Amino acid sequence: AQKVTQAQTEISVVEKEDVTLDCVYETRDTTYYLFWYKQPPSGELVFLIRRNSFDEQNEISGRYSWNFQKSTSSFNFTITASQVVDSAVYFCALRSGSARQLTFGSGTQLTVLP
Amino acid sequence: GAGVSQSPRYKVAKRGQDVALRCDPISGHVSLFWYQQALGQGPEFLTYFQNEAQLDKSGLPSDRFFAERPEGSVSTLKIQRTQQEDSAVYLCASSQWTGTYSNQPQHFGDGTRLSIL
8 A cells, every 4th residue: 555644834934944745655665756836815725846756866956955865765945035925834745656647745835935 | 629628627416316427638638537625625636538548547446436438528517416524625637648668748737626415
Protein backbone atom coordinates (compact mmCIF):
# COMPACT_ATOMS: atom_id res chain seq x y z
CA ALA A 1 0.00 0.00 0.00
CA GLN A 2 1.07 3.55 -0.61
CA LYS A 3 0.91 6.38 1.87
CA VAL A 4 1.88 10.06 1.89
CA THR A 5 2.28 12.02 5.09
CA GLN A 6 2.40 15.79 5.34
CA ALA A 7 2.92 16.47 9.02
CA GLN A 8 2.64 20.24 8.72
CA THR A 9 -1.03 21.20 8.74
CA GLU A 10 -0.53 24.97 8.58
CA ILE A 11 2.46 27.25 8.05
CA SER A 12 2.55 31.04 8.19
CA VAL A 13 5.47 33.08 6.95
CA VAL A 14 6.10 36.71 6.20
CA GLU A 15 6.61 37.71 2.60
CA LYS A 16 10.15 37.18 1.26
CA GLU A 17 10.93 34.43 3.75
CA ASP A 18 11.90 31.00 2.49
CA VAL A 19 9.57 28.14 3.42
CA THR A 20 9.99 24.36 3.20
CA LEU A 21 7.06 21.96 3.02
CA ASP A 22 7.72 18.43 4.22
CA CYS A 23 6.53 15.21 2.62
CA VAL A 24 7.23 11.62 3.65
CA TYR A 25 6.05 8.72 1.54
CA GLU A 26 5.71 4.95 1.87
CA THR A 27 5.80 2.42 -0.93
CA ARG A 28 7.16 -1.04 -1.57
CA ASP A 29 7.66 -0.40 -5.27
CA THR A 30 11.10 0.40 -6.62
CA THR A 31 9.70 2.57 -9.41
CA TYR A 32 7.49 5.46 -8.40
CA TYR A 33 6.83 9.12 -9.10
CA LEU A 34 6.36 12.03 -6.75
CA PHE A 35 4.50 15.24 -7.43
CA TRP A 36 3.71 18.53 -5.75
CA TYR A 37 0.42 20.31 -6.46
CA LYS A 38 -0.87 23.70 -5.35
CA GLN A 39 -4.56 24.30 -4.59
CA PRO A 40 -5.52 27.99 -4.35
CA PRO A 41 -8.93 29.02 -2.97
CA SER A 42 -10.44 28.64 -6.44
CA GLY A 43 -10.11 24.89 -5.97
CA GLU A 44 -8.13 23.80 -9.02
CA LEU A 45 -5.12 21.62 -8.31
CA VAL A 46 -2.14 23.06 -10.17
CA PHE A 47 0.78 20.78 -11.04
CA LEU A 48 4.13 22.19 -9.87
CA ILE A 49 6.91 19.61 -10.01
CA ARG A 50 7.57 15.89 -10.38
CA ARG A 51 10.41 13.53 -9.58
CA ASN A 52 11.12 9.94 -10.65
CA SER A 53 12.37 7.45 -8.08
CA PHE A 54 15.43 6.64 -10.17
CA ASP A 55 16.57 10.26 -10.43
CA GLU A 56 17.78 11.66 -7.12
CA GLN A 57 19.23 14.82 -8.51
CA ASN A 58 17.72 17.81 -6.79
CA GLU A 59 16.78 20.79 -8.89
CA ILE A 60 15.78 24.39 -8.79
CA SER A 61 13.10 25.92 -10.99
CA GLY A 62 12.70 29.62 -10.47
CA ARG A 63 11.68 30.16 -6.84
CA TYR A 64 10.91 26.45 -6.39
CA SER A 65 13.37 23.78 -5.37
CA TRP A 66 12.99 20.26 -4.06
CA ASN A 67 15.00 17.81 -2.04
CA PHE A 68 14.37 14.15 -2.79
CA GLN A 69 16.03 11.71 -0.38
CA LYS A 70 15.35 8.01 -0.91
CA SER A 71 17.16 7.07 2.29
CA THR A 72 14.57 8.89 4.38
CA SER A 73 11.64 8.57 1.91
CA SER A 74 11.25 12.31 1.85
CA PHE A 75 10.37 14.72 -0.92
CA ASN A 76 10.51 18.23 0.52
CA PHE A 77 9.55 21.36 -1.41
CA THR A 78 11.00 24.83 -0.85
CA ILE A 79 9.72 28.18 -1.98
CA THR A 80 12.36 30.90 -1.94
CA ALA A 81 11.43 34.52 -1.29
CA SER A 82 7.77 33.71 -0.72
CA GLN A 83 5.04 35.97 -2.07
CA VAL A 84 1.46 36.58 -0.97
CA VAL A 85 0.25 34.82 -4.15
CA ASP A 86 1.93 31.63 -2.92
CA SER A 87 -0.77 31.33 -0.25
CA ALA A 88 -2.59 28.06 -0.95
CA VAL A 89 -2.85 24.45 0.15
CA TYR A 90 0.06 22.37 -1.11
CA PHE A 91 -0.29 18.63 -1.69
CA CYS A 92 2.38 16.02 -2.11
CA ALA A 93 1.30 13.02 -4.20
CA LEU A 94 2.69 9.60 -5.05
CA ARG A 95 2.14 7.39 -8.09
CA SER A 96 3.64 4.02 -7.34
CA GLY A 97 4.48 1.04 -9.47
CA SER A 98 1.79 0.05 -11.92
CA ALA A 99 -0.92 2.14 -10.26
CA ARG A 100 -2.36 4.89 -12.45
CA GLN A 101 -3.92 6.95 -9.69
CA LEU A 102 -2.27 9.39 -7.32
CA THR A 103 -2.17 8.97 -3.57
CA PHE A 104 -2.26 12.37 -1.88
CA GLY A 105 -1.17 13.62 1.50
CA SER A 106 -3.56 15.64 3.62
CA GLY A 107 -2.04 18.94 2.49
CA THR A 108 -0.27 21.91 4.10
CA GLN A 109 -2.02 25.26 4.26
CA LEU A 110 0.58 27.94 3.53
CA THR A 111 -0.22 31.54 4.39
CA VAL A 112 2.18 34.24 3.28
CA LEU A 113 1.60 37.49 5.12
CA PRO A 114 2.44 40.85 3.57
CA GLY B 1 -10.34 23.73 -24.32
CA ALA B 2 -7.11 24.71 -22.69
CA GLY B 3 -7.80 22.95 -19.41
CA VAL B 4 -10.07 20.41 -17.76
CA SER B 5 -13.60 21.75 -17.51
CA GLN B 6 -16.11 20.58 -14.91
CA SER B 7 -19.78 21.44 -14.50
CA PRO B 8 -21.68 22.41 -12.56
CA ARG B 9 -19.33 24.33 -10.32
CA TYR B 10 -21.73 23.95 -7.39
CA LYS B 11 -24.56 21.49 -6.88
CA VAL B 12 -27.06 21.38 -4.04
CA ALA B 13 -29.39 18.40 -3.83
CA LYS B 14 -31.77 16.94 -1.32
CA ARG B 15 -30.97 13.58 0.23
CA GLY B 16 -32.25 10.82 -1.99
CA GLN B 17 -31.97 12.71 -5.27
CA ASP B 18 -29.76 11.61 -8.13
CA VAL B 19 -27.00 13.91 -9.39
CA ALA B 20 -24.77 13.95 -12.48
CA LEU B 21 -21.40 15.67 -12.66
CA ARG B 22 -19.69 16.37 -15.95
CA CYS B 23 -16.02 16.46 -16.90
CA ASP B 24 -14.57 17.65 -20.20
CA PRO B 25 -10.86 16.67 -20.28
CA ILE B 26 -8.00 18.29 -22.14
CA SER B 27 -8.30 17.47 -25.82
CA GLY B 28 -6.32 14.39 -26.75
CA HIS B 29 -5.82 13.14 -23.20
CA VAL B 30 -6.30 9.41 -23.07
CA SER B 31 -6.51 9.00 -19.32
CA LEU B 32 -9.26 10.41 -17.13
CA PHE B 33 -9.60 10.18 -13.36
CA TRP B 34 -12.24 11.08 -10.78
CA TYR B 35 -11.31 11.97 -7.21
CA GLN B 36 -13.35 12.88 -4.14
CA GLN B 37 -12.03 15.54 -1.78
CA ALA B 38 -13.54 15.94 1.67
CA LEU B 39 -13.13 19.24 3.51
CA GLY B 40 -9.59 19.65 4.80
CA GLN B 41 -8.34 16.45 3.20
CA GLY B 42 -6.40 15.44 0.13
CA PRO B 43 -8.21 14.04 -2.92
CA GLU B 44 -9.03 10.34 -2.87
CA PHE B 45 -9.20 8.22 -6.00
CA LEU B 46 -12.57 7.04 -7.26
CA THR B 47 -12.16 5.66 -10.76
CA TYR B 48 -9.97 5.67 -13.89
CA PHE B 49 -10.68 5.54 -17.63
CA GLN B 50 -8.36 4.85 -20.50
CA ASN B 51 -10.25 6.14 -23.51
CA GLU B 52 -13.77 4.73 -23.08
CA ALA B 53 -12.71 1.76 -20.96
CA GLN B 54 -13.14 1.99 -17.21
CA LEU B 55 -10.04 0.14 -16.05
CA ASP B 56 -10.26 0.76 -12.32
CA LYS B 57 -13.29 1.56 -10.19
CA SER B 58 -11.86 0.30 -6.92
CA GLY B 59 -12.29 3.68 -5.22
CA LEU B 60 -16.03 4.06 -5.77
CA PRO B 61 -17.49 4.01 -2.23
CA SER B 62 -20.72 2.21 -3.06
CA ASP B 63 -22.84 0.92 -5.91
CA ARG B 64 -24.69 4.24 -5.84
CA PHE B 65 -21.70 5.73 -7.65
CA PHE B 66 -21.43 5.18 -11.38
CA ALA B 67 -19.10 6.72 -13.99
CA GLU B 68 -19.02 6.56 -17.75
CA ARG B 69 -17.03 7.90 -20.68
CA PRO B 70 -18.87 6.47 -23.69
CA GLU B 71 -16.91 8.13 -26.50
CA GLY B 72 -13.57 8.42 -24.79
CA SER B 73 -13.76 12.15 -24.15
CA VAL B 74 -16.43 13.66 -21.85
CA SER B 75 -17.10 11.75 -18.66
CA THR B 76 -20.04 11.79 -16.27
CA LEU B 77 -20.02 10.78 -12.63
CA LYS B 78 -23.49 9.86 -11.39
CA ILE B 79 -24.51 9.44 -7.80
CA GLN B 80 -27.86 7.81 -7.12
CA ARG B 81 -29.97 8.22 -3.98
CA THR B 82 -27.53 10.76 -2.54
CA GLN B 83 -26.64 10.69 1.14
CA GLN B 84 -25.23 13.46 3.33
CA GLU B 85 -21.85 11.74 3.45
CA ASP B 86 -21.60 12.25 -0.33
CA SER B 87 -21.07 15.98 0.28
CA ALA B 88 -17.58 16.78 -1.01
CA VAL B 89 -15.69 18.32 -3.90
CA TYR B 90 -15.47 16.00 -6.90
CA LEU B 91 -12.37 16.54 -8.98
CA CYS B 92 -11.72 15.34 -12.48
CA ALA B 93 -8.22 15.00 -13.92
CA SER B 94 -6.82 14.01 -17.27
CA SER B 95 -3.41 13.13 -18.57
CA GLN B 96 -1.65 11.98 -21.67
CA TRP B 97 -1.02 8.28 -21.99
CA THR B 98 -0.52 6.91 -18.51
CA GLY B 99 1.24 3.65 -19.19
CA THR B 100 2.45 1.25 -16.57
CA TYR B 101 5.47 3.41 -15.91
CA SER B 102 4.83 7.00 -16.82
CA ASN B 103 5.62 10.24 -15.09
CA GLN B 104 2.95 12.21 -16.94
CA PRO B 105 1.28 14.60 -14.49
CA GLN B 106 -2.47 14.71 -14.09
CA HIS B 107 -4.15 18.03 -14.85
CA PHE B 108 -7.15 18.89 -12.71
CA GLY B 109 -10.35 20.84 -13.17
CA ASP B 110 -11.82 23.29 -10.66
CA GLY B 111 -14.08 20.58 -9.26
CA THR B 112 -17.77 20.37 -8.46
CA ARG B 113 -18.72 21.19 -4.89
CA LEU B 114 -21.63 18.90 -4.00
CA SER B 115 -23.78 19.64 -0.96
CA ILE B 116 -26.47 17.19 0.12
CA LEU B 117 -29.14 18.62 2.40
